[in-house]
Amino acid sequence: MTADTITAADIRINARWLIPIEPYGVVLEHQAVIIQGTKIAAVIPVAQADREFRTRKTINLPHHVVMPGLINMHGHAAMSLFRGMADDLPLMTWLNDHIWPAEGRFVSEQFIADGTQLAMAEMLRTGTTTFSDMYFFPEIVAQMAHDTGMRAQVCFPLLDFPTVWGSGPDEYLSKGEALIDEWRGDDYIMPAIGPHAPYTVSDGPLSKAIALSEKTGARIQIHLHETAFEVAEATENEGKRPIERLAELGALSDRTQCVHMTQLTDSDIALVAGTGAHIVHCPESNLKLASGLCPTHKLMESGVNLTIGTDGAASNNDLDLFGETRTAAMVAKVVANDAAALSAHQALNMATLNGAKALGREHELGSLLAGKLADIIAIDLSDPFIQPVYDPASHLVYSNHGRAVSHSWINGVPQVQDGKLTRIDVPDLMLRVAGWAEKIRKQQAD
Ligand SMILES: CSC[C@H]1O[C@@H](n2cnc3c(O)ncnc32)[C@H](O)[C@@H]1O
Numbered sequence: 001m002t003a004d005t006i007t008a009a010d011i012r013i014n015a016r017w018l019i020p021i022e023p024y025g026v027v028l029e030h031q032a033v034i035i036q037g038t039k040i041a042a043v044i045p046v047a048q049a050d051r052e053f054r055t056r057k058t059i060n061l062p063h064h065v066v067m068p069g070l071i072n073m074h075g076h077a078a079m080s081l082f083r084g085m086a087d088d089l090p091l092m093t094w095l096n097d098h099i100w101p102a103e104g105r106f107v108s109e110q111f112i113a114d115g116t117q118l119a120m121a122e123m124l125r126t127g128t129t130t131f132s133d134m135y136f137f138p139e140i141v142a143q144m145a146h147d148t149g150m151r152a153q154v155c156f157p158l159l160d161f162p163t164v165w166g167s168g169p170d171e172y173l174s175k176g177e178a179l180i181d182e183w184r185g186d187d188y189i190m191p192a193i194g195p196h197a198p199y200t201v202s203d204g205p206l207s208k209a210i211a212l213s214e215k216t217g218a219r220i221q222i223h224l225h226e227t228a229f230e231v232a233e234a235t236e237n238e239g240k241r242p243i244e245r246l247a248e249l250g251a252l253s254d255r256t257q258c259v260h261m262t263q264l265t266d267s268d269i270a271l272v273a274g275t276g277a278h279i280v281h282c283p284e285s286n287l288k289l290a291s292g293l294c295p296t297h298k299l300m301e302s303g304v305n306l307t308i309g310t311d312g313a314a315s316n317n318d319l320d321l322f323g324e325t326r327t328a329a330m331v332a333k334v335v336a337n338d339a340a341a342l343s344a345h346q347a348l349n350m351a352t353l354n355g356a357k358a359l360g361r362e363h364e365l366g367s368l369l370a371g372k373l374a375d376i377i378a379i380d381l382s383d384p385f386i387q388p389v390y391d392p393a394s395h396l397v398y399s400n401h402g403r404a405v406s407h408s409w410i411n412g413v414p415q416v417q418d419g420k421l422t423r424i425d426v427p428d429l430m431l432r433v434a435g436w437a438e439k440i441r442k443q444q445a446d
C-alpha cells in the first residue's frame with residue numbers, strides 16, 4: 001500500500017464493539033467508522049483504517065459500543081413541561097380532566113419552543129438522533145429541530161375541534177399543507193400528517209388527510225386502538241372497529257404509522273399486515289395509563305414492521321428510548337408467555353432500522369453501512385452498572401437505560417461529546433423550564 005492510496009476523511013471513530021444493525025444480529029470488535037461530510041464513508045477493522053484513511057479527527061472509544069442513532073417514532077415533545085403533572089390515571093380521565101385543560105391554558109409558541117428543546121436535550125442525551133412529534137405549532141418544532149440539527153418527523157395535528165393551533169380541520173389542513181411545502185426535500189425535517197385518533201377525527205377530515213398524503217407522499221401518524229374503551233365505543237356507535245373504518249376510508253398504506261395498537265384481534269393483524277402499515281409500540285405509556293399491551297410477537301410473525309416510541313413525557317414519564325426497548329423486550333415475554341419473545345437484537349432493530357423503514361428512509365438511516373447518513377451513537381460500557389460485558393447487545397437493552405450514552409453525531413455533526421450536549425445551552429434551558437414550572441404550579445393551585 002503506497003501513500004497515494006490513502007484517502008482523506010473528516011472523522012474516525014475507533015470502537016471497541018460495533019453493532020451495525022445490518023447485517024442483523026452482528027456484533028463486531030475493534031472497528032473504525034469513517035465519516036466524510038454528512039455520510040459514513042467506511043466501516044472497517046481498525047488495522048485496515050490505519051492503512052487506508054487519514055482523518056482530520058480521531059475519537060478513541062475503547063470501552064464503548066458504537067451503533068446507529070435511535071429513532072423515537074412517537075411523542076409529543078413539548079409535553080415534557082407537563083412531566084409528572086397528572087399521574088396514575090386512565091387515558092380518557094388523563095386527557096379530558098387534566099391534559100387538555102392544561103394545554104388550553106399553557107400551550108403557546110414559547111411553551112412549544114422551550115418544551116421541545118427540553119425534550120430534545122433528553123432524547124439526545126439518551127441516544128435518539130431522529131424523533132417523531134405530534135403536537136401544536138409544528139412549524140416551531142420543525143424550526144427548533146432543524147436549528148439544533150436533530151432529524152424529526154413533524155406531524156401537524158388534525159382534530160375535529162378548535163385548539164390553540166387553529167379553529168378546526170380546514171385550518172389545520174391548510175396550515176399543514178404549507179408545512180409540507182416548506183420542508184419538502186429537507187434532510188432533517190420530515191413533515192407529516194397527524195390525525196389525533198379515530199374518536200377525535202371524523203370521516204371528512206380523515207379523507208382530506210388521506211388525499212393530502214397521496215398527493216405529497218407525507219406520512220400519516222395516528223393513535224389507534226389504544227384502549228379497549230376506544231374500540232368498544234366505536235364498535236357500539238359505528239358498528240365497526242376503528243381499524244376497519246380506517247381501512248374502508250383508505251387510510252392504511254405503507255405511509256401509515258399506527259401508534260399503540262394494544263387491542264388487536266387476529267383479523268385486525270391480518271388487515272394491518274396486508275396494507276404495509278407500520279406500528280409504533282409505546283409500552284411504557286400503555287403500562288402507565290393501563291391501556292393494554294401490543295401483541296408484538298403476533299405482529300412480527302405476520303411480517304408487520306414494528307417500531308418503538310416513548311409517547312410524551314406526561315404519560316411515560318421519560319423519553320429514554322433505550323429504557324423503552326428494555327420495557328418492550330420484557331413485556332413481550334409475558335404477553336407471549338415465551339422468554340424468547342422479542343430478543344435484544346430484535347428490540348435494537350425496532351429502535352433503529354424499523355423506524356427508518358416507517359419513515360421511508362431505510363436507504364439513508366437506521367444502520368451503519370457505507371453511504372448512509374452519519375447518525376451514530378456511542379455507549380460507554382465501563383461503568384459498574386453495565387459490567388462485566390459478555391454480550392454488548394444484551395447490555396444495551398437489558399442493563400443500560402440510556403444513561404451511558406457518551407457520544408452522538410447527526411449528519412456527521414457532533415451532538416453529544418463525553419455526555420455533554422454541544423448545541424443546547426442547558427443552564428439557560430433549565431432557567432426557562434423552571435419559569436414554566438413555577439407558572440404551571442401557581443395556576444394549577446388557583
Ligand atoms: C393533536 S396534538 C396531540 C394530542 O395528543 C394528546 N395525547 C398525548 N398522548 C396521548 C395518547 O397516549 N393518546 C391520545 N392522545 C394523546 C396530546 O395531549 C395532544 O392533545
Ligand SMILES: [Zn+2]
Binds near residue numbers: 074076223259312
Ligand atoms: Zn401519543
